[in-house]
Amino acid sequence: MSAPLAPAAEARLAPAAEAQLEVRDLTLSYDGIRALHGVSFTVGAGEIVTLVGANGAGKTSVLRAISGLAPFGGSIRFEGQDLRRVPAHRIVGLGIAHVPEGRGVFGNLTVHENLRLATWQRRDRAGIEADLERVLGTFPRLRERLRQPAGTLSGGEQQMLAVGRALMSRARLLLLDEPSMGLSPRLVQEIFRVIEEINRSGVTVLLVEQNANMALHVASRAYVLETGAVTLSGTGPELRGDPRVREAYLGA
Amino acid sequence: MSEALVYWLQQVLNALQLGSIYALIALGYTLVYGILTMINFAHGDVFMVGAFFCFLSAVYLGLPFVPTLLLTILGTALLGVLIERLAYKPLRHAPRVSAVITALGVGLFLENFTLALAPYPKNVPALLDNVTWDLGGVSLSSLQVIIIFLSLGLMLVLDHVVHRTPVGMAMRAISWDRTFVPLMGVPVNTIISVTFAIGAGLAGAAGTMYALAYPVIDPYMGIMVGWKAFISAVVGGIGNIRGAMIGAFLLGGVEIMVTAFFPSTYRDFVAFTLLLLLILVRPYGILGQPRTQKV
Numbered sequence: 001m002s003a004p005l006a007p008a009a010e011a012r013l014a015p016a017a018e019a020q021l022e023v024r025d026l027t028l029s030y031d032g033i034r035a036l037h038g039v040s041f042t043v044g045a046g047e048i049v050t051l052v053g054a055n056g057a058g059k060t061s062v063l064r065a066i067s068g069l070a071p072f073g074g075s076i077r078f079e080g081q082d083l084r085r086v087p088a089h090r091i092v093g094l095g096i097a098h099v100p101e102g103r104g105v106f107g108n109l110t111v112h113e114n115l116r117l118a119t120w121q122r123r124d125r126a127g128i129e130a131d132l133e134r135v136l137g138t139f140p141r142l143r144e145r146l147r148q149p150a151g152t153l154s155g156g157e158q159q160m161l162a163v164g165r166a167l168m169s170r171a172r173l174l175l176l177d178e179p180s181m182g183l184s185p186r187l188v189q190e191i192f193r194v195i196e197e198i199n200r201s202g203v204t205v206l207l208v209e210q211n212a213n214m215a216l217h218v219a220s221r222a223y224v225l226e227t228g229a230v231t232l233s234g235t236g237p238e239l240r241g242d243p244r245v246r247e248a249y250l251g252a
Numbered sequence: 253m254s255e256a257l258v259y260w261l262q263q264v265l266n267a268l269q270l271g272s273i274y275a276l277i278a279l280g281y282t283l284v285y286g287i288l289t290m291i292n293f294a295h296g297d298v299f300m301v302g303a304f305f306c307f308l309s310a311v312y313l314g315l316p317f318v319p320t321l322l323l324t325i326l327g328t329a330l331l332g333v334l335i336e337r338l339a340y341k342p343l344r345h346a347p348r349v350s351a352v353i354t355a356l357g358v359g360l361f362l363e364n365f366t367l368a369l370a371p372y373p374k375n376v377p378a379l380l381d382n383v384t385w386d387l388g389g390v391s392l393s394s395l396q397v398i399i400i401f402l403s404l405g406l407m408l409v410l411d412h413v414v415h416r417t418p419v420g421m422a423m424r425a426i427s428w429d430r431t432f433v434p435l436m437g438v439p440v441n442t443i444i445s446v447t448f449a450i451g452a453g454l455a456g457a458a459g460t461m462y463a464l465a466y467p468v469i470d471p472y473m474g475i476m477v478g479w480k481a482f483i484s485a486v487v488g489g490i491g492n493i494r495g496a497m498i499g500a501f502l503l504g505g506v507e508i509m510v511t512a513f514f515p516s517t518y519r520d521f522v523a524f525t526l527l528l529l530l531i532l533v534r535p536y537g538i539l540g541q542p543r544t545q546k547v
Contacts, residue, residue, distance in 0.1 A: 088435070089437050108424055109421060120422070121437040
């Protein structure tokens with residue numbers, strides 16, 4: 001029974017102060033069925049960390065727990081603060097923005113309203129306007145469609161809106177759930193380029209992807225999730241070279 | 253003016269008065285449905301409690317019209333929030349039929365609680381000096397003017413709140429899909445409470461005006477008016493605010509026109525038949541849209 005000891009050992013090696021996000025022994029159940037069996041990982045400030053794994057491995061559940069959308073066991077600490085008792089709507093105020101699977105844009109709201117809604121807890125009018133300009137600079141397509149209902153956007157544009165909306169909250173940690181889902185290869189390239197650009201501007205990224213190839217290329221570190229537990233971890237190049245990863249996730 | 257024109261103008265005026273009251277109540281059904289996809293069957297009884305709040309304020313506190321109206325709106329808004337928190341919120345993830353039964357139960361509770369306190373119909377004193385003007389044969393009362401303009405004013409305010417303010421934006425986002433609304437930093441439960449407060453407050457305003465126009469009130473007065481407002485909301489396209497107003501004025505108009513041509517006992521039968529036919533032709537209501545598939 002060495003598994004429970006492993007996280008403790010890791011904690012001695014990497015003190016909590018160094019990790020921006022520290023997830024420890026995370027468990028999560030849906031209607032009594034365990035989806036996560038003690039997941040532990042860390043994300044350092046400024047990193048791009050990716051969780052790769054098959055459908056149903058529990059990747060989305062990890063992000064739901066961090067965002068307070070689902071009750072969890074174990075501990076999640078962000079910049080030293082315990083997130084256990086923090087209600088979901090307070091998470092974004094702490095500096096964590098979540099781009100959910102399926103984008104979660106509000107189709108009946110205009111593009112502009114979608115972007116404004118994400119600033120619900122901000123009161124700095126000038127800062128909000130500046131951020132809006134910055135987001136529209138990153139995604140010029142959104143500027144053209146500012147007054148259109150978000151439901152009329154294409155899938156790629158909706159993904160841009162979802163990411164842009166997350167940026168409107170001035171997050172220091174961006175959670176991205178399957179940003180490449182349903183997009184053409186060209187758009188996948190585009191969205192990953194933007195993710196790297198956002199990261200270079202100082203935002204930490206925790207990326208959940210089924211497209212392991214792309215994810216491992218941009219990630220500084222990666223964790224492989226299988227049936228609710230971390231089975232492998234390492235740097236992006238390490239995992240790309242790992243025969244198990246190559247066989248299971250890269251189709252090599 | 254010709255006699256026919258005078259007659260029609262008079263009917264239009266009467267339809268506007270009735271329609272405004274239906275509209276104020278229909279908005280509460282449509283707001284709550286929009287945000288929770290739930291029919292708040294206790295809403296007609298909140299309207300009734302509003303009429304009783306108006307009675308209490310006028311008789312026991314001796315307050316004039318404006319304070320009475322404000323107090324009634326405040327009281328019913330609070331009642332709406334209380335109903336949601338105590339009765340509906342615990343069942344938010346329960347099967348839909350449980351919420352429906354609970355709403356009916358809350359309605360019965362309000363009726364019988366009021367009946368216990370007020371076993372006999374009450375007379376609401378006239379809070380306004382009712383002046384009637386004769387405009388070339390069309391009689392127009394100051395009460396009618398107040399009811400119509402106050403209702404339209406409240407509807408304009410609501411339309412503005414829903415379409416032009418952050419709270420309204422949050423309400424619309426929740427009505428689309430509330431799963432991810434907390435990720436925006438929006439406290440969903442607070443917005444739901446605000447929605448119930450607005451809906452119930454409008455029903456309180458309707459109760460006050462109804463009590464002034466038809467001053468004999470009783471604990472069961474909310475049932476029929478509530479059904480009519482609910483049907484108005486469905487005919488307009490439930491969940492759609494402008495639809496609720498259109499449906500309400502349509503029902504008010506149909507009712508007045510039916511009584512103009514048929515014995516008054518035919519009123520509800522003919523009105524409901526017409527509306528049922530309309531729903532057959534447009535199942536989502538006049539402004540309602542079938543929700544497109546979300547990906």
